[in-house]
Amino acid sequence: MQGFALGSKIHRVPPKDSDLLDKEAAKQVEHVGAVDILVGIPSFNSARTISHVVQAVSAGLMKHFPESRSVIVNSDGGSTDGTREVVASTEYTNMERLMVRHRLHPVHKIITPYHGIPGKGSAFRTIFKIAQLLGAKACAVVDSDLRSITPEWVELLVKPILNEGYDYTTPLYRRHKYDGTITNSIVYPVTRALYGKRVRQPIGGDFGFSQALAERYLSKDVWETNVARYGIDIWMTTTALAEGFKVCQTYLGAKIHDAKDPGADLAGMLMQVVSSVFDLMETYYSVWATVKGSEPVPYFGFEYSVGLEPIVVNTQRMVDNFRQAVRDLSPIWGDVLEDDTLTSVRDIAGTDPHRFPDEIWASVVYDFAIAYHRRVMTPDHLLRSLTPLYLGRTAAFVLDTAEAGSDEVEERIEALACAYEAGKERFVERWQVNEKGQGR
């Protein structure tokens, strides 16, 4: 995720499908011809880390798919730190170390800038297009800032597609308990409650997908929305789930990536991800409205424990921000939250020690989804006003799990997911009231 422009104000006209590749890229595609496997790496100013990622992917392709024609595609957002040059100069030649003797095909590389709105989604669109042109049977995408990627990731992401008949592979990681809090508190439980599939890392960033799914992605007209930015991950996962593609998970081990973009703005990031989740609710209402409960999603790989770097969290600052917001933003939330929910939120702000119960948090997110659906205010205002509530919930989660181990934390996340599932029936009823035009 690192390095992509957040909420950039630059609005370029999205290119037509036929204009996605420039002449140089088209020439490279023509030179490569056709491949079996394609691995895409979107990047923006990732010169420090991308070499390791390219080496790991090259090694993975050589070791695990020696008889397949393969290509690495770097789709770059106009890096100024030499990212593309690093990709071009990076080779993995230690075949002996991999114990690979007979490599039939070279691993090709295509390095190209992407066009359109600056963001990860636009980078992926170019990768999908190249996959289509090369007729890749199986594809994978991995982030360019990964420090923990190994050659085995390629195998784990691609083999379920190539050999097991799946269309979409999502990652399973061992992450620090405070890593991926938007995923844990909103995206995972909402996706699970809506679509009934327990995809634990729906916005993990590292995915495998089939040719059919790449074609489906390319056929969608979403490249002017937040999907072109940080919304791409949840859009890919939801599209796969809602349109009936076969989805699985694969255990990749630890996810450690470079320090986050210092310019990243939480409110903007949250807005992009959550608006994508809410937009997808509109698109797939007929799919999720009838889903009840949830079921596990098959997974591959060998699960193991890993040591993770400690994370410093300033909970007091989060709580202060939440309490100030309760003071200042309550009139705005009054248009969004149901009376009971708003009362509960006010009670939370006035209580020590700070706690934010699962049921109330699920109600908050559902209320925001309904408000987004009813367009009670501009999406920008609505979703940015969610940020302090999210911080309040995150602080409570951090305080609550300060002494908890990873298994216990997973149990807490499971409990939250169950709270979302329990609240879904009422959510659907309220959504349907709006569908019938009765308003609130």
Next chain:
Amino acid sequence: MSEFLNHPAMEPVRQLIARALDFLPNVLLMIAILLVGGAFAWLVRGAVRWTLRVASFDRFCQRSGIGEMLSKGGVRQTPSQLAARIVFYLIGLVVFFVALSALNLVAIAELISNFFGYLPHLVIALVIVMVSYLVARFLHRSVLIAAVNANVRQAGLAARAVQAAILIVGFAVALEHLAIGRGVVLAAFSIAFGGIVLALALAFGLAGKDIARDLLERNVRSRDDGEPPDDINHI
């Protein structure tokens, strides 16, 4: 009877009757215009109310803040009812003046001309006030949310200041457009803004320099300053 009327002394009466008879068609025409125009205004009011209701105008007004503005102003009708009533009265007013013009009186013609000359200014002034209210409300919300997310302690004050400034400018422009107290408005602006700038300059540059700094540090400066950043990765 006719002899009596033909008497020379009755000449003024004859003239009055003749003028009244000449004027009577105009009066009848005025009454007809009022009746037909009134019926037309009534029909249009119904049509406007129905169209706005079908087009969910009331919901739009609630979302955009116009509904809130009306309820704060003590208006108990729904926005669609109010709009229909405004249209009714506007048509009624136009019909009234058209009916008056049917009398063919010079003084009334001048009055009508003045009225129709001023009407666009009135409408534009109303639009300016409405738009400035909506912009002020929107920016109030934008500033408030952005300031809270940036941990600015006096977020509410900053948002209210922005809202008030825009409303003042909006009202001033509207009054300027109506040519009401042009000099007063200009002078009030010059004094108010000049005063604010001078006060700030004095606060920062002279005796209150330290106090102003302390005040800013306590109230405006972000709580994040000087604190270590989080390592937390939200996605």
